[in-house]
Amino acid sequence: MNRIDERFNKLKQENKKALITFLTVGDPDIDTSEKAILIMQEEGVDLIELGVPFSDPAADGPTIQRADERALENGTDIFKVFELVEKIRDKVEIPMVFLLYYNVIIQYGTEEFFARCAKAGVDGLIIPDLPYEESGEIKEYTEKYGVYQINLVSPTSKNRIKDIAGNSKGFLYCISSLGVTGEKSSFNTNFEEVVGTIKKYSDIPACVGFGVSNGKQVKELTQYFDGAIVGSAVVKAIATGSSAEERLDNLRKKLNDLKSGL
Numbered sequence: 001m002n003r004i005d006e007r008f009n010k011l012k013q014e015n016k017k018a019l020i021t022f023l024t025v026g027d028p029d030i031d032t033s034e035k036a037i038l039i040m041q042e043e044g045v046d047l048i049e050l051g052v053p054f055s056d057p058a059a060d061g062p063t064i065q066r067a068d069e070r071a072l073e074n075g076t077d078i079f080k081v082f083e084l085v086e087k088i089r090d091k092v093e094i095p096m097v098f099l100l101y102y103n104v105i106i107q108y109g110t111e112e113f114f115a116r117c118a119k120a121g122v123d124g125l126i127i128p129d130l131p132y133e134e135s136g137e138i139k140e141y142t143e144k145y146g147v148y149q150i151n152l153v154s155p156t157s158k159n160r161i162k163d164i165a166g167n168s169k170g171f172l173y174c175i176s177s178l179g180v181t182g183e184k185s186s187f188n189t190n191f192e193e194v195v196g197t198i199k200k201y202s203d204i205p206a207c208v209g210f211g212v213s214n215g216k217q218v219k220e221l222t223q224y225f226d227g228a229i230v231g232s233a234v235v236k237a238i239a240t241g242s243s244a245e246e247r248l249d250n251l252r253k254k255l256n257d258l259k260s261g262l
Contacts, residue, residue: 002148003095003123005171007159008226014155017262018227019169019218019257020207021234022049022099024067028077028083030182032244036251041094043255046227048092049126051235052081052100059128062233067239078104081122084170084179089121097124097150097170105242106140114141124148132164140167165202174225176210187211188216191224230258 011018021040025033030142040048053071059062080098085096098117105113105127117125124147130231132151144147148170155177165172174194176187191208198206208221209229218228237254241247 002146002170003093004047006099007095008171011046011205011226017225018046018205018260019044019262020049020227020229021045021155021208021258022051022231023238024051024053024064024071024235025081025084026053026074026160027067027073027235027239028070028123028176028247029074030076030080030237032247034088035244035248036238037088037092037096039251041092041250041253043252044048044259045094045242045255047095049095049097049099049229049231050081051231052078052098054101054104055099056254057153061232063236063239064199067235070239078108082116084260085120085122093170093203096121097126097148098122099128102127102130110138113149114145115147116139117147118145122147124150124230126150126152131158132167153194155194158173158197161194161197162164165204167196168202168204171205171207171227172174173229174198174206174208176208178210186220187221188215191221195224213259215259215261218258222262228261235259 023036025035037048053068053076057068063110119226135149150170151164152170152173152175153164154175177189195206205226207227207229212218212221212228212230213233221228235256237250238247240250
């Protein structure tokens, strides 16, 4: 069984909601990313999204864009990201998924990429520029290697939700509102309607991201969703500080804040 399924089954049995966090690998350096992943597990995160640095992260706001730029300047690429996962996989029990853009997969070689994911212990992929309707391009490899494509739905998906929810694996990434990633002060989406539509067609866990940044928002949103996804606020915490120790301390503080909402 895929680690994602195992984790959500465990959470369901314990009547708990998921906390999913994101970091850009290589920002500020690989060593800090390694320590940050281990801290996330220690602090009770349920699943970690590893952002693969990309030169044109179209779905991301300024915080993650700058993190990508710093990581690329430091020489971080998909090969180094794979090396990091392989190095720490035996220490990390929780699921790890890549957030990356489709061009990275194509340049690596599609089947070779999925084979490396399976070997390294990558449980799933979030590919913002490969919508559900085009997922057939990689379906044979997701099935062959057991690496899930995590599909996304947004407030405008409506008529697409039936097909997406009914044919997804792992969990559904629900975009809180239109636009790019980044911290938000409030949300105007009718989440009850969105989740109600999803649950009408599937029992797949539905987790919400884009703008979730503090424990108060985690508490508010997990009234509706099975989990909360936090990206920019975590990246910002790791990027703030003059030393590795200060950055990692900021990360712990942010994770404790987020967990207060569960």
